[in-house]
Amino acid sequence: MSKTSVHTTSLHTNGNGTGTTETKRLEVLKTYKIYIGGQFPRTESGRYYIPVNNEGKKLANVCLSSRKDFRNAVVAARAAFGGWSGRAAFNRSQILYRMAEMLEGRRMQFIDELMQQDASRAAAEKEVDLAVDRLIYYAGWCDKYQQLFSSVNPVASSHFNFSVPEPTGVVSIIAPQQDSLLGLISVISPVIAGGNTCVVLASESKPLCAVTFAEVLNSSDLPGGVVNILTGKPSELASWFVDHMDVNATIYCEKDTDIQRMMREKSALNLKRVFFYDQTDWTAAESQSPYFIFDTQEIKTTWHPVENIAGAGGGY
Amino acid sequence: MAVTKKKAAPKKSNTVKLKFDTSWNYAPAPESKSAATIHKQYDLFINGEWQKPSGKKYFDTINPATEEKLSEVAMANEADTNKAVTAARNAYEKVWKKMPAKERGKYIFRIARMIQEKARELAVIETLDGGKPIRESRDFDVPTAANHFFYYAGWADKLEYAFPNRQASPLGVAGQIIPWNFPLLMAAWKIAPALATGNTVVLKPAETTPLTALKLAEIIQEADLPPGVVNILTGAGETGASIVNHPGIDKIAFTGSTEVGKLIQRAIAGTNKKATLELGGKAANIIFEDAPIDQAVEGVINGIFFNQGHVCCAGSRLYVQESIAKQVIRKLKDRIETLIVGDPIDKNTDIGAINSKQQLDTIHKYLNIGKKEGAEMYESSCPLPRKGYFCRPTIFTNVAQSSRIAQEEIFGPVLAVLTFRTDDEVIEKANNSPYGLSAGVWTDKGSKIFNMTKRMRAGVVWANTFNKFDPSSPFGGYKESGFGREGGLHGLMPYINLTHQS
Numbered sequence: 018m019s020k021t022s023v024h025t026t027s028l029h030t031n032g033n034g035t036g037t038t039e040t041k042r043l044e045v046l047k048t049y050k051i052y053i054g055g056q057f058p059r060t061e062s063g064r065y066y067i068p069v070n071n072e073g074k075k076l077a078n079v080c081l082s083s084r085k086d087f088r089n090a091v092v093a094a095r096a097a098f099g100g101w102s103g104r105a106a107f108n109r110s111q112i113l114y115r116m117a118e119m120l121e122g123r124r125m126q127f128i129d130e131l132m133q134q135d136a137s138r139a140a141a142e143k144e145v146d147l148a149v150d151r152l153i154y155y156a157g158w159c160d161k162y163q164q165l166f167s168s169v170n171p172v173a174s175s176h177f178n179f180s181v182p183e184p185t186g187v188v189s190i191i192a193p194q195q196d197s198l199l200g201l202i203s204v205i206s207p208v209i210a211g212g213n214t215c216v217v218l219a220s221e222s223k224p225l226c227a228v229t230f231a232e233v234l235n236s237s238d239l240p241g242g243v244v245n246i247l248t249g250k251p252s253e254l255a256s257w258f259v260d261h262m263d264v265n266a267t268i269y270c271e272k273d274t275d276i277q278r279m280m281r282e283k284s285a286l287n288l289k290r291v292f293f294y295d296q297t298d299w300t301a302a303e304s305q306s307p308y309f310i311f312d313t314q315e316i317k318t319t320w321h322p323v324e325n326i327a328g329a330g331g332g333y
Numbered sequence: 334m335a336v337t338k339k340k341a342a343p344k345k346s347n348t349v350k351l352k353f354d355t356s357w358n359y360a361p362a363p364e365s366k367s368a369a370t371i372h373k374q375y376d377l378f379i380n381g382e383w384q385k386p387s388g389k390k391y392f393d394t395i396n397p398a399t400e401e402k403l404s405e406v407a408m409a410n411e412a413d414t415n416k417a418v419t420a421a422r423n424a425y426e427k428v429w430k431k432m433p434a435k436e437r438g439k440y441i442f443r444i445a446r447m448i449q450e451k452a453r454e455l456a457v458i459e460t461l462d463g464g465k466p467i468r469e470s471r472d473f474d475v476p477t478a479a480n481h482f483f484y485y486a487g488w489a490d491k492l493e494y495a496f497p498n499r500q501a502s503p504l505g506v507a508g509q510i511i512p513w514n515f516p517l518l519m520a521a522w523k524i525a526p527a528l529a530t531g532n533t534v535v536l537k538p539a540e541t542t543p544l545t546a547l548k549l550a551e552i553i554q555e556a557d558l559p560p561g562v563v564n565i566l567t568g569a570g571e572t573g574a575s576i577v578n579h580p581g582i583d584k585i586a587f588t589g590s591t592e593v594g595k596l597i598q599r600a601i602a603g604t605n606k607k608a609t610l611e612l613g614g615k616a617a618n619i620i621f622e623d624a625p626i627d628q629a630v631e632g633v634i635n636g637i638f639f640n641q642g643h644v645c646c647a648g649s650r651l652y653v654q655e656s657i658a659k660q661v662i663r664k665l666k667d668r669i670e671t672l673i674v675g676d677p678i679d680k681n682t683d684i685g686a687i688n689s690k691q692q693l694d695t696i697h698k699y700l701n702i703g704k705k706e707g708a709e710m711y712e713s714s715c716p717l718p719r720k721g722y723f724c725r726p727t728i729f730t731n732v733a734q735s736s737r738i739a740q741e742e743i744f745g746p747v748l749a750v751l752t753f754r755t756d757d758e759v760i761e762k763a764n765n766s767p768y769g770l771s772a773g774v775w776t777d778k779g780s781k782i783f784n785m786t787k788r789m790r791a792g793v794v795w796a797n798t799f800n801k802f803d804p805s806s807p808f809g810g811y812k813e814s815g816f817g818r819e820g821g822l823h824g825l826m827p828y829i830n831l832t833h834q835s
Contacts, residue, residue, distance in 0.1 A: 278603035
């Protein structure tokens with residue numbers, strides 16, 4: 018599997034440099050698509066861009082997603098929300114665990130792609146390992162955060178009263194530009210562990226792992242539409258991510274203060290919850306916690322009367 | 334869901350018709366106003382002192398039940414806001430955040446006790462200034478406000494137990510803007526958790542109902558709370574805007590309309606200010622055919638006519654299952670005939686005065702819209718006082734889901750009645766709203782209750798009850814009803830930063 022050291026200046030990624038006299042096998046290049054509703058279309062706009070690595074090597078013809086792609090993805094995410102949020106928490110946990118299994122199985126492929134995108138082998142290995150572990154971490158939380166964030170409230174009247182977290186709905190996410198795999202997984206996992214669905218824009222300069230990760234999702238029993246992955250430019254799409262009326266929350270992971278201001282302004286349209294994860298080192302221990310799940314949860318409080326006909330002390 | 338009816342059976346009402354044609358009347362039972370001291374003029378409460386407004390302007394606050402002037406209060410301008418924020422910042426840095434948490438808690442306990450000691454006075458002032466029935470201000474607003482301070486006082490030195498593996502620290506200075514429907518209670522909801530978590534406060538009560546917040550300032554002074562920890566600025570929208578836009582504010586907590594909430598969200602874009610917004614609502618209240626009908630009718634009445642319907646979580650959209658719609662509507666009409674509309678200070682009054690002329694105009698506008706849109710309007714035949722702002726309890730039937738009276742918040746004693754056949758249909762209709770503050774469901778079947786309460790997208794759901802509140806119970810909305818919770822453990826979160834414990 019050690020095929021990663023040979024790079025040419027073309028789009029070839031898997032070239033083998035051996036054999037000078039035999040007919041050289043032409044390698045099959047991968048088309049990097051986007052992922053909407055469990056399917057892999059190219060962008061409806063027909064546009065593409067070519068990210069390059071530090072050596073100037075072209076990575077791929079990557080979809081330059083449009084506003085329309087985003088809107089399609091929101092439709093898919095909304096359609097998937099009822100089913101996904103209605104699944105047993107245990108089942109969501111199993112699916113996140115399955116995602117980790119599938120990611121582990123493609124470990125070398127992700128290391129390869131990270132290295133094409135300028136990571137050293139050691140850094141790439143570390144990132145993939147952490148990404149798998151992060152999925153396992155949130156797989157474990159799926160059926161536990163509810164107990165952490167719920168309460169039974171001792172109201173003074175004769176009522177049974179309790180508060181539980183519920184997913185907020187459809188979340189739009191602009192993933193971290195660095196840590197293109199680990200960052201992506203770190204922001205998606207708590208959102209879907211909590212029963213939300215999402216539309217995520219991959220790292221603009223390092224988009225390869227996000228698309229390959231979509232293939233992991235597609236083979237992990239994750240229902241189509243729960244995670245939708247677009248590639249393209251935050252500068253072009255950020256405003257659509259935050260002003261769509263059927264999106265409930267937006268997560269933005271960069272420090273660009275102009276975009277942050279714009280996002281908070283536009284979020285007022287339908288009072289989206291907005292989160293800026295701009296201080297986070299995604300390799301650090303603090304970059305995973307149930308409080309990330311809590312961000313995209315709503316607290317619902319339910320009241321019901323308690324019958325009191327026996328009078329004081331009559332219940333026991 | 335349809336009930337099969339026997340054709341031959343003669344129509345028989347299972348309701349004993351209430352008799353209204355007797356000569357029975359309640360004698361007037363006004364609460365004494367002697368318990369209440371209202372000064373002729375109020376200044377601004379800044380840094381523990383009463384300070385004259387920089388602009389030297391005062392505005393009247395009136396009794397909406399009589400249109401008589403009660404007092405005049407200072408109009409705070411930007412310079413006053415500046416002074417208040419500076420006082421709050423000093424108090425935060427030099428006193429409040431350094432104080433041992435248990436001492437902080439004891440101050441809050443002390444405020445709670447003093448509210449209880451002055452409960453009658455606060456209730457009378459609340460009713461005079463806002464128009465709500467004395468029964469409600471006496472039995473609900475004031476005791477719940479005191480309880481809220483009690484509840485959060487105890488949290489002050491226990492925050493390390495609230496958020497596992499996290500260290501809670503205060504945000505700094507909180508700017509708090511509250512509405513006119515529960516003036517003292519909303520002040521308590523805002524101030525108590527802010528102080529318990531170590532923040533200091535600049536609070537602006539609503540323009541039409543400043544008096545109980547100013548009474549609370551007197552209590553805070555009497556409680557010897559360090560100067561500047563709580564500052565109270567009276568004024569109108571501009572005063573509120575000056576608080577929202579002040580660079581020295583770390584957090585905005587706002588309760589009010591969704592429209593203003595959105596303005597605030599835009600105004601704080603580009604700053605590090607955090608926000609809690611508790612905004613409008615259009616709660617669906619659902620009655621299934623197996624519900625205990627009389628209890629449900631009482632709950633619906635309480636849901637929409639409590640506090641003249643000036644309640645953001647009011648059950649203003651009633652969904653009745655078709656098979657019982659006729660019966661429920663008849664009972665509702667009978668019941669609103671028995672509601673006593675009139676002098677809020679009278680202990681028999683069920684429905685007091687509409688808070689302001691402006692709000693009464695808004696309600697009338699919606700009554701006209703409802704009629705124009707083709708709904709049938711039914712209002713109580715009760716007489717209204719000649720002076721003051723009053724509105725009869727009103728029910729619209731044959732309301733369309735798309736009708737504005739079924740979609741928009743009216744904030745008055747106006748109920749829109751719609752019908753449904755199936756569970757799925759009513760969930761679809763109930764959730765078809767930009768709001769998501771509260772909801773209600775009435776049924777005798779436990780599994781149906783949990784199905785409904787789970788599927789309704791709202792922050793507070795009442796099953797077989799409505800409009801219940803408690804300091805330990807988190808309150809707040811989904812969707813355009815805002816974000817953040819007030820009350821309970823969850824109500825601490827909007828006032829703290831959480832950092833990883835090392």
